[in-house]
Amino acid sequence: MKCQWLYTIILALLVVGCSSTKYVPDGQYLLNKFKIISDNKSINKETLKPYIRQTPNQKVFGVFKLQLGVYNLSHKKVGEKPVIYDESETELSRTELNKELINRGFAKATVEATTETHKKKINVTYRITTGEPYKISSFKIGISNDTLLRALNTPKDPYIPSIKPGMNFDINSLDKERTDLTALLKQRGFYNLTKESFRFQVDTTNDNLKASVILKVRPEISGNDSIANRVLSRKRISNITFLMTTTERTQAYAAGVPRENREKMDSLWYDGYRFLFNNKLAISSKSLISNTFIFPNTYYNDKVVEETYAALNALPPVKYVNVVFRERPDNQLDCIIVITPDKTQSFTTDVEGTNSGGNFGGAIDFTYQHRNIFRGAELFKFHTRYSFESFGNISNLFARNATELGSDVSIKYPTFLFPFLGRDFKRGINASTAFTIGYNYQVRPEFTRNLANIGVKYAWSRKNLFYTFDLINFSYVHLPHKDITFDTTYLKPSSPLLYSYMDQMIVRSGININYNSQRGKKSISGDVFNWRLGISEAGNLLNTVCNLFNVRKDPDSNYRIFNIRFAQYVKGDFDISYNQEITKDNHLVYHFTAGVACPLGNAEIIPFEERYYGGGANGVRGWSSYTLGPGAYYNKDTDGKIDFVNKTGDINLMANLEYRFKIVGIFEGAAFTDAGNIWTIKNYDFQPQGKFQLSEFYKQIAWSYGLGLRMNFNYFIFRLDFGHKLYNPANNGTDRWIRPLKNVSKNMEMFFSIGYPF
Numbered sequence: 001m002k003c004q005w006l007y008t009i010i011l012a013l014l015v016v017g018c019s020s021t022k023y024v025p026d027g028q029y030l031l032n033k034f035k036i037i038s039d040n041k042s043i044n045k046e047t048l049k050p051y052i053r054q055t056p057n058q059k060v061f062g063v064f065k066l067q068l069g070v071y072n073l074s075h076k077k078v079g080e081k082p083v084i085y086d087e088s089e090t091e092l093s094r095t096e097l098n099k100e101l102i103n104r105g106f107a108k109a110t111v112e113a114t115t116e117t118h119k120k121k122i123n124v125t126y127r128i129t130t131g132e133p134y135k136i137s138s139f140k141i142g143i144s145n146d147t148l149l150r151a152l153n154t155p156k157d158p159y160i161p162s163i164k165p166g167m168n169f170d171i172n173s174l175d176k177e178r179t180d181l182t183a184l185l186k187q188r189g190f191y192n193l194t195k196e197s198f199r200f201q202v203d204t205t206n207d208n209l210k211a212s213v214i215l216k217v218r219p220e221i222s223g224n225d226s227i228a229n230r231v232l233s234r235k236r237i238s239n240i241t242f243l244m245t246t247t248e249r250t251q252a253y254a255a256g257v258p259r260e261n262r263e264k265m266d267s268l269w270y271d272g273y274r275f276l277f278n279n280k281l282a283i284s285s286k287s288l289i290s291n292t293f294i295f296p297n298t299y300y301n302d303k304v305v306e307e308t309y310a311a312l313n314a315l316p317p318v319k320y321v322n323v324v325f326r327e328r329p330d331n332q333l334d335c336i337i338v339i340t341p342d343k344t345q346s347f348t349t350d351v352e353g354t355n356s357g358g359n360f361g362g363a364i365d366f367t368y369q370h371r372n373i374f375r376g377a378e379l380f381k382f383h384t385r386y387s388f389e390s391f392g393n394i395s396n397l398f399a400r401n402a403t404e405l406g407s408d409v410s411i412k413y414p415t416f417l418f419p420f421l422g423r424d425f426k427r428g429i430n431a432s433t434a435f436t437i438g439y440n441y442q443v444r445p446e447f448t449r450n451l452a453n454i455g456v457k458y459a460w461s462r463k464n465l466f467y468t469f470d471l472i473n474f475s476y477v478h479l480p481h482k483d484i485t486f487d488t489t490y491l492k493p494s495s496p497l498l499y500s501y502m503d504q505m506i507v508r509s510g511i512n513i514n515y516n517s518q519r520g521k522k523s524i525s526g527d528v529f530n531w532r533l534g535i536s537e538a539g540n541l542l543n544t545v546c547n548l549f550n551v552r553k554d555p556d557s558n559y560r561i562f563n564i565r566f567a568q569y570v571k572g573d574f575d576i577s578y579n580q581e582i583t584k585d586n587h588l589v590y591h592f593t594a595g596v597a598c599p600l601g602n603a604e605i606i607p608f609e610e611r612y613y614g615g616g617a618n619g620v621r622g623w624s625s626y627t628l629g630p631g632a633y634y635n636k637d638t639d640g641k642i643d644f645v646n647k648t649g650d651i652n653l654m655a656n657l658e659y660r661f662k663i664v665g666i667f668e669g670a671a672f673t674d675a676g677n678i679w680t681i682k683n684y685d686f687q688p689q690g691k692f693q694l695s696e697f698y699k700q701i702a703w704s705y706g707l708g709l710r711m712n713f714n715y716f717i718f719r720l721d722f723g724h725k726l727y728n729p730a731n732n733g734t735d736r737w738i739r740p741l742k743n744v745s746k747n748m749e750m751f752f753s754i755g756y757p758f
Contacts, residue, residue: 006640010735011729016153021077021082021119021121022072022389022712023071023081023082024070024082024120025084028084028085028116028120029084029085029120029121029122029128030082030083030084030085030120030121031054031055031056031057031083031084031085031122031124032056032118032121032122032123033056033123033124033411034052034055034056034123034125034126035124035125035126036048036049036097036123036125036126036128037124037125037126037127037128038050038127038130039129039130040106040128040129040130041129043101043128043130046092048097048100050638051093051096051097051100052093052096052097052126053089053090053092053093053096054083054085054086054089054090054093055083056083057082057083057660058080058583058585058586058662059586060586060659060661060669061659061661061671062582065080066082066661066663066669067080067662068078068080068082068658068714070663070664071590071664077283078491078664078665079342079664080664081209083654084109085115085124085597086124086603088655090113090115090124091113091293091541092127093113093126093183094111094112094113097126097128098110098111098112100324100494101128101130103170103171103172103286104117104168104170104171104172105133105134105135105168105169105170106130106131106133106134106168107131107133107134108130108131108132109128109129109130109131110128110129110131111127111129112126112127112129113125113126113128114127125134125168132209132575133168133169133209134168134169134204134209134210134211135167135168135169135209135211136163136164136165136167136168136169136209136210136212136213136307137165137211137212138213139161139163139164139165139213139214139215140213140214141159141161141214141215142201142214142215142216142219143215143464144222145217145222145228145232145372146408147232147233148185148190148217148232150151150655151185151189151190151234152181152184152185153190154188159181159184161177161181161215162176162177162180163177163213169202169211169213172220173572174213175195177215177425178195178198178200178215179195181195181198181215182194182195182197182198182263182597183302184234186300186301186302187302187303188234188299189234189235189236189299189300189301189323190231190232190233190235190299190300191235191300191333192230192231192235193231193232194216194311197217197218197221197231197288198215198216198217198218199215199216199217199218200214200215200216201213201215201216201485202213202214204544212617217232219701231329233331233334234299234300234331235299235300235327235331236297236298236299236300236331236332236333236334237294237295237296237298237299237300237335238296238297238328238332238333238334239274239296239334239335240272240273240274240292240294240295240296240334240335240337241273241275241276241334241335241336241337241637242273242274242275242285242288242337242339243277243336243337243338243339244275244276244277244278244281244283244339244341245265245276245277245278245281245303258342258532265277265278266278266279266280268281268285270285270286270289271285271289272296273285273288273289273292275288275298276489276611277438281375282339282341282363282372282374282375283315283317283318283339283341283375283376283377284374284375284376284377286376287315287376287377287414287415288312288337288339288377289310290309290415291312291314291315291377291414291415292308293307293308294308294323294335294336295309299450300325305323307430308321308323308337309321309640310430311411311430312337312339313437314414314430315377315379316342316371316377316378316379316412316414317341317342317344317371318339318340318341318370318377319340319341319342320340321337321338321339321340322337322338322340323335323337324336324337325337327341331536333334342371342745343371344370344371344372345368345370345371346368346369346371346589347366347367347368347369348365348366348367349364349365349366349367350364350365350366351363351364351365352364352365353388354389359389359390359391359582360389361386361387361388361389361390361402362387362388362478363383363386363387363388364385364386364387365383365385366383366384366385366691367381367382367383368381368382368383368676369381369382373411376413376414377414377713378411378412378413378414379410379411379412380409380410380411381409381410381411382407382408382409383406383407383408383409384405384408385403385404385407386403386404386405387403387404388401388402388403389401389402389403394397394650394745397438402442402443402444402445403442403443404440404441404442404443405436405440405441406439406440407438407439407440408436408437408438408439409436409437409438410434410435410436410437411435411631412432412433412434412435413432413433413434414431414432415431415432415433416429416431416432416433416458416460417433418433418458422630422639426531429460429461429462430460430461430654431458431459431460431461432458432459432460433456433458433459434455434456434457434458434459435455435456436453436454436455436456436457437453437454437455438452438453438454439451439452439453440452444482446482446483446485446486447479447481447482447483447486447501448479448480448481449477449478449479449501450476450477450478450479450480451475451476451477451478452475452476452478453473453474453475453476454472454473454474455470455472455473455474456470456471456472456473457469457470457471457473458471461519463519464515464517464519465513465514465515466513466514466515466516466519467511467512467513467514468511468512469510469511469512470508470509470511470536471509471732472507472508472509473507473508473509473510474505474506474507474508475505475506475508475692476504476505476506476564477499477500477502477503477504478503478504479501479503481705486501486672490645495605495645495686496605496608496611496648497608497644497645498605499565499567499603499605500606500607500608500609501606502565503564503565504564504565504566504567505561505564505565505566505567506538506539506566506567506607507538507539507541507542507566508535508536508537508538508570509537509538510534510535510536510537511534511535511536512532512533512534513532513533513534513758514530514531515529515530515531515532516528516529516530517530518527520566526581527578527579527580527581528578529577529578529579529580530575530576530577530578530579531574531575531576532573532574532575532576533572533573533574534571534572534573534574535570535571535572535573536571536572536720537569537570537571538566538567538568539566539567539568539569539600539602539603540567540568540600542559542561542566542568542602543559543600543601543602544547545567545620546559546561557600558603559602562574565602566602567602567603567606567607568599568600568601568602568603569597569598569599569600569603569607569610570597570598570600571595571596571597571598571606571610572595572596572597573593573594573595573652574593574594574595575592575593575758576591576592576593577589577590577591577592577758578590579589585661585662586659586660586661586662586670587659587660587661587758588657588658588659588660589656589657589659589660589756590656590657591654591655591656591657591658591757591758592654593652593653593654593676594652594653594654594740595612595651595652596650596651596652596681597610597611597612597650597651598650598681599650599681599682601646604681604682605682605684608648608666611648611650612649612650612651612652612678613625613628613644613647613648613649613650613651613678614626614628614629614647614649614652614676614677614678615628615749616751616756617626617662617719617721617751617752617753617757618703618753618757619654619676620654620674620675620676620677620703620704620723621672621674621676621704621706621721621749621751621757622674622702622703622704622705622723622724622725622726622728622747622748622749623702623723623725623749625644625661626643626644626648626750627643627646628645628647628677628678628702629647629649629677629678629679629690629700629702629729630647630648630649630677630679630680630690630691631649631678631679631680631687631689631691631692631696631697631700631729631732632689632690632699632700632729632730633646633647633687633688633689633690633692634689634730646686646687648678649679649680649690650678650679650680650681650682650692651678651680651681651688651692652676652678653676653677653678653697653701654674654676654677655675655676656672656673656674656675656758657672657673658670658671658672658708658757658758659671659672660710663709666712666713667709667710667711667712668709668710668711668712669707669708669709669710670707670708670709670721671705671706671707671708672705672706672707672708672721672723673703673704673706673726674699674703674704674723675701675702675703675704676702677697677700677701677702677729679691679692679697679700682694699729700729701727701729702727702729703725704723704724704725704726704729705724705726705728706721706722706723706724706748707721708720708721708722710756716754716755717754717755717756718752718754719751719752719754719755719757720750720751720752721750721753721757722748722750722751722752723748723750723751724738724741724744724747724748725738725742725747726738728747
């Protein structure tokens with residue numbers, strides 16, 4: 001039966017991994033599980049688990065030792081070998097737990113480790129008795145240095161400690177306070193400051209579990225004038241120099257080799273910045289300055305240095321960046337920004353062959369890129385593609401065929417190109433502006449179609465948010481030829497394809513906002529939270545103008561511009577996901593998405609490309625793409641073919657839950673369940689039972705479940721998913737609920753794709 005072998009193999013691995021102690025030596029025990037018990041409910045036991053030095057084999061669903069099962073079945077060739085209980089590791093874990101509890105303020109805490117054996121397995125229990133904790137009775141910053149105090153107590157943004165009286169005397173919290181204080185001061189000019197420059201003075205002499213805490217500068221720093229002058233002084237940026245060579249001369253300059261001992265380079269001063277280069281400046285000074293957030297005659301700021309790294313490294317012609325500071329007298333810093341250029345030009349050519357339902361074809365794809373076309377770090381891209389598909393047999397390939405030729409050109413500028421925006425605003429965000437133009441020519445037996453488009457797009461980011469704004473995206477569809485049979489078969493009134501195969505224009509604009517909780521972090525670990533909001537519209541401004549000037553409508557009650565009908569709609573999408581890290585190799589991912597697209601005045605239906613479809617590798621995986629919905633709609637007259645025209649809608653709702661776990665090496669597994677559907681806003685006669693109704697929609701939510709296998713190569717992921725229908729709203733009565741492995745060829749789908757589904 002289709003795909004049943006996958007379920008059988010995974011079930012066998014789960015069973016073997018759960019029960020086998022095959023390779024546990026006699027007289028020793030498999031560490032089965034451990035648990036932490038505390039008499040204090042305020043203790044978060046999850047935060048104590050990292051201090052356990054020996055942990056059991058990884059579990060799937062918290063029960064099955066899948067990787068151990070692979071190890072046992074492969075006769076120790078692959079997988080995870082059994083974790084053999086080590087008494088010394090348990091004692092070390094007990095000691096580490098006790099130290100951590102003391103660090104958290106429980107100075108009288110005790111930890112007892114006990115074991116329980118059953119056959120060749122052992123369970124370990126760590127019992128914690130915390131006792132009463134030390135509390136902070138008072139906390140103050142006892143810094144006497146005037147320069148530090150002025151930097152901390154700025155009128156607009158004074159420093160407010162996170163340590164408050166009444167909190168536990170927690171060493172970790174105190175260390176975080178010291179780290180946060182140092183980070184703030186390094187953003188306010190203190191280049192040489194480190195968190196080790198500070199210490200805590202603690203008074204617990206009253207013996208009443210109270211601690212008085214004062215944060216001070218270390219005496220070896222404050223008591224030494226030369227050290228204090230270096231560490232506790234604010235540094236100003238004096239000169240900023242860009243080095244644009246990769247020779248030994250660059251290294252000599254950055255290392256501070258005296259001028260008389262290094263070779264001479266060409267130089268240029270622009271807007272207060274100095275540029276050193278050989279022969280010519282590879283990237284324009286203006287582009288480099290606009291992506292640099294370090295300014296002359298300002299205090300050193302650790303944060304803007306990181307932002308400068310990110311912005312300059314993002315420039316297409318830059319290979320990598322290094323920012324070096326040299327200290328000068330009078331608390332001055334020279335900043336040297338070393339730019340190593342990348343190759344400016346590249347091209348790729350791809351050739352492919354196709355066989356779609358017995359129709360042979362091929363395509364050639366060519367892309368050319370210039371990463372510095374106008375020497376301002378502008379990315380120029382030219383792409384063209386030609387494809388051919390034959391509808392005849394091998395002996396008569398060219399009798400009946402389809403050809404397509406498409407080209408597009410884009411230029412991306414590394415700045416915000418918009419009038420009336422000040423220079424400071426443009427430099428305050430990491431932005432780009434892209435101009436695109438494209439043309440596509442299609443020739444098929446049924447029609448000849450021309451598609452042209454032009455667009456202007458802005459992109460910028462702030463902290464964890466990334467924005468894209470389509471100022472305008474204009475597209476035009478022109479069909480000089482249509483076969484009358486195609487017209488009458490597919491382009492009936494209100495057909496979803498109607499406007500895609502008639503002369504029309506779409507004048508679209510929209511904005512997308514993306515949030516990623518890990519954006520900008522140096523290490524990716526722990527829980528990850530993402531959301532995306534998208535809003536777009538088309539034709540509304542044109543419709544307003546036509547109304548104001550009383551433009552005459554055509555016989556179908558539509559406005560036309562230059563005798564061309566234009567589309568009109570609004571669309572909104574929201575997508576959210578939460579990746580919960582249970583352990584390093586086990587994650588639970590929650591996902592929800594919703595969208596609605598509403599046709600307005602000048603259109604009965606939104607363009608086909610903007611409509612939603614159900615099913616697919618990233619949707620409800622019990623259905624293939626364009627086979628689910630809308631609502632309870634079902635077309636019996638498809639002869640087994642996908643009814644992609646009518647399997648589209650205006651409303652989309654979907655929720656997913658996926659458990660991801662490591663198997664062995666690059667192989668990962670997943671178990672998932674998906675629910676959702678699409679609906680139409682209007683009651684179209686070609687999609688009966690497809691309209692969204694509050695009283696019915698919850699009965700029309702499709703439900704599926706399945707298993708997946710992934711190969712994780714770090715840079716990309718190959719994904720194989722098997723989804724099985726559980727609830728099919730297109731069926732009648734009790735037939736909507738589908739038993740496992742019933743009619744597998746009909747109720748199960750297989751997907752091969754790249755990347756995680758969400």
